[in-house]
Amino acid sequence: MHIAQRMQRLGTETAFLVLAKAKALEAQGKHVVHLEIGEPDFDTPVNIKTAAKKALDDGFTHYGPAPGLPDFRTAIARHMNERLGVSYSPNQVVVTPGGKPIMFFTILACVDEGDEVIYPNPGFPIYESVINFLGGKAVPLPLREDRQFRFDIEELKRLITPRTRMLIINSPQNPTGGILTRDDLKQIAGLAVEHDLIVLSDEIYSRIVYDGFTHVSIATMPGMAERTVVLDGFSKTYAMTGWRLGFGLMPEELARLVAQLQINSNSCTASFTQMAGLEALVGPQDEVTRMDAEFKRRRDVIVEGLNSIPGFRCHKPLGAFYVFPNITATGKSSKFLADYLLDEAGVACLSGTAFGAFGEGYLRFSYANSVENILIALDRVKKAVAML
Numbered sequence: 001m002h003i004a005q006r007m008q009r010l011g012t013e014t015a016f017l018v019l020a021k022a023k024a025l026e027a028q029g030k031h032v033v034h035l036e037i038g039e040p041d042f043d044t045p046v047n048i049k050t051a052a053k054k055a056l057d058d059g060f061t062h063y064g065p066a067p068g069l070p071d072f073r074t075a076i077a078r079h080m081n082e083r084l085g086v087s088y089s090p091n092q093v094v095v096t097p098g099g100k101p102i103m104f105f106t107i108l109a110c111v112d113e114g115d116e117v118i119y120p121n122p123g124f125p126i127y128e129s130v131i132n133f134l135g136g137k138a139v140p141l142p143l144r145e146d147r148q149f150r151f152d153i154e155e156l157k158r159l160i161t162p163r164t165r166m167l168i169i170n171s172p173q174n175p176t177g178g179i180l181t182r183d184d185l186k187q188i189a190g191l192a193v194e195h196d197l198i199v200l201s202d203e204i205y206s207r208i209v210y211d212g213f214t215h216v217s218i219a220t221m222p223g224m225a226e227r228t229v230v231l232d233g234f235s236k237t238y239a240m241t242g243w244r245l246g247f248g249l250m251p252e253e254l255a256r257l258v259a260q261l262q263i264n265s266n267s268c269t270a271s272f273t274q275m276a277g278l279e280a281l282v283g284p285q286d287e288v289t290r291m292d293a294e295f296k297r298r299r300d301v302i303v304e305g306l307n308s309i310p311g312f313r314c315h316k317p318l319g320a321f322y323v324f325p326n327i328t329a330t331g332k333s334s335k336f337l338a339d340y341l342l343d344e345a346g347v348a349c350l351s352g353t354a355f356g357a358f359g360e361g362y363l364r365f366s367y368a369n370s371v372e373n374i375l376i377a378l379d380r381v382k383k384a385v386a387m388l
Helices: 005-009 014-027 046-057 070-084 100-110 125-133 153-159 182-194 252-265 271-282 286-307 334-345 371-387
Strands: 093-096 116-121 137-142 164-170 198-202 228-233 246-249 363-366
Touching: 005 125, 014 334, 046 271, 070 093, 070 228, 070 246, 070 271, 093 100, 093 252, 100 125, 100 164, 100 198, 100 228, 100 246, 100 252, 116 125, 125 137, 137 153, 153 182, 164 182, 182 198, 286 371, 334 363, 334 371
Parallel strands: 116 137, 116 164, 164 198, 198 228
Antiparallel strands: 093 246, 228 246
């Protein structure tokens, strides 16, 4: 069978590969603590599940409009306008099965072969994968620990060329938990306007923030609404990973093109899941508050525990549910140590290099697991590293 050459440029998401390996070890009788996958361990709130069941009974089992159900798009626009201080109409909202299609469709619609896209590295691996797959040039912007994994604005300036078409930002950030400040965003916005760049702003973790931090969207900066695509969704905030429900906010012209790409790929997003999403937005938010408080408690436990392990140094993240400890003092590579901890200690985590070349010297642990399991994992890591 002939396989298109472009498939050789397509990457993957290592978290799912490590999850599969961990599951295989469990099937052999090994106990594994899962700190590899970016998935809340909480159940979807009851009111959301009830709304989905009602939607099924009410006949929301058929095709819907490609950009999303009108009532749902209206609710998303209203919710985001109130929360972020933006001003979007329902016609600027496109609903997709998960957040990844917004990434894929936006890059597909805006980036020609040879166009350069600047993206954070270490960063979510699908950015680089899609850029390369579509024939763009992926230009990494290193995120460094000494800057709390924020952009170096001067370095960003140097990376912009006449071929630069798009800039991808992610705040709060996966895998580091870093957050771009209002001043960072102001400077980034100035560069985007000056160089006529499209900005894909991945804000999927925007409601999982700590220590009094308030999320700011770059779309609120002067001149940015007309050049920004805001990516958000329900997987992380509402523990709805399996529902596959995301959305993008974007200029109306681009929204029409993204909806057209959706028609050509998966037609539309499941109608009953959109009704569940509607309930998530307009219903009580108590569970969101509770989950965020528990994530903060877990963050504090895992940061303290990792910093007590010789060879580890762990920055305290301000958002998301990941820690990205520096492990260079162990003398081992990221990939070696991640594999060793799974095979020998039964702790599943990810190598920093799963998020790009600039992730070498780090591991990513997700603390979307119970404090009890986190403590077990910390004890195992400490003992395993001591054996090295």
